Amino acid sequence: MADEDESEGMRIFMAAAEDAGERADRFLAARFDGTSRSRIKSLIEGGAVSVDGATLSDPAFRVKAGQTFAILVPEPVAAQPEAQDIALSVVYEDEEVIVVDKPAGMVVHPAPGNPDGTLVNALLAHCGPSLKGIGGERRPGIVHRIDKDTSGLLVAAKSEAALAGLQRQFADHSAARAYFAVVWGQPSPAADSIEGPIGRHPVDRQRMAIVQRGGRAALTRYRTIRRVGSRATLLECRLATGRTHQIRVHLSSRGHPLVGDQVYGRTRSGRQATNDRVAQAALDGFARQALHAALLGFSHPITGMWLEFESALPQDIGTLLARLELI
Structure with a gap:
């Protein structure tokens, strides 16, 4: 058992007999809900944790029964990315999570070549003080990404606890994700599964590919919604895994x-x-x-309630389908 409370910004934990011998970072992470072990480790190394009144500096310190640990949790600092007032299509938001309908052309996270104008920049401005802090920064937790030129639904966490809960669901594939894809040709069979490990292309390192060695297992299930003219097909694709460019690589491998x-x-x-x-x-x-x-779709990381959201095809794909119907 661990006692906790004390003043704002301070958390107190008392080690019980069954905790003896446990690493301090592991012990504290297990009891400080919503805080990762790596975050606890950084707090220890930063001098923010004490044991029986003495500053603790070693995350591997072995706990003894009856010891009292105190964590002085610093206020979250501003995130490095700049908050930018960029319009967002918010589908759902509460104190823990936010779901947005990302437009095509928007990068999710700042990176070389895209230092700003990203979804993260927009979320920093939109959420503001409602961001509770992740890893010591007041920033949104990006759970999954979709390509710059892919449109549609994406969820982000507003707290460390929500991030951990969502990450578990994406890791164990209990979150539901479905995509509409317009492909060249007519896949046969009309519904099937495509399985093949995905990794970096052996020659073109800017691309992903189904590889024989070093790839990560990937599974995509698709079904035909309808033929589009004589040259294309509208598919629904469901992800059993979430690899980089997975749908694009798998469908291309089938010749579509x-x-x-x-x-x-x-x-x-x-x-x-x-x-x-x-x-x-x-x-x-x-x-x-x-x-x-x-x-x-996902279970709310705090309440456990199942949440599911749908997004209609955007106008540019609707126009594309109308044109393809004529050929």
Whole structure:
């Protein structure tokens, strides 16, 4: 058992007999809800943890029964990314999580080449003080990502406890995700599973591929929603895993790349489409892969209530489908 309370910003824990011999960072992480072991370790190394009144500096310190541990939790500091007032389509928000419908063209997280204008920048401005702090920073917790040129639903955490709960669901694949994908050709069978480990392409390191060695297991299930004209098909794809570019790589491996995919569209059907003036006319003004995160479901990381959200196809994919119907 562990006693906890005390003044604001301070947490007190008393070690019981069964805790004897446990590492201090492991002991404290197990009792300080919503705080990761790595965060506890950084607090210890930063001098924010004491044992029986003496500052603790070693995360591997072995706990003794009856010892009292105090953690002085610092106020979250401002995150490095700049908060930017960028319009967001918020589907759901409470004190712990926020679900947004990301537009195509928006990068999720700042990175070289995209230092700002990202979803994280927008969330920092939108959520403001409601962000409770993750890893000591007042920032949103990104649980999963979708490509810059993929539109649709994405959930972010506003607290460390929510982040941990959502990460568990994405890791054990209990979260539900479905995408609408427009592909060249007509997949056969009309519904199937595509399985193949995904890793870096052995030659082109900017791309992902199904690889023989070093890849991570990946499984995509698809079903045909309808044919689109004579050249394309609208699919629903459900992810059993969440690898980088998974849907794009798996469908391309079957010879049915996403319409508009400039990276994975080098299959026979993709080359035929790009060499066809009529097909190219249908793509006029459509400058991305035709992929939309249409459904997202998860158990609320704090209450346990199942939440599920849907997003209709955006206007640009709707226009694309109307044009493809004519060829």
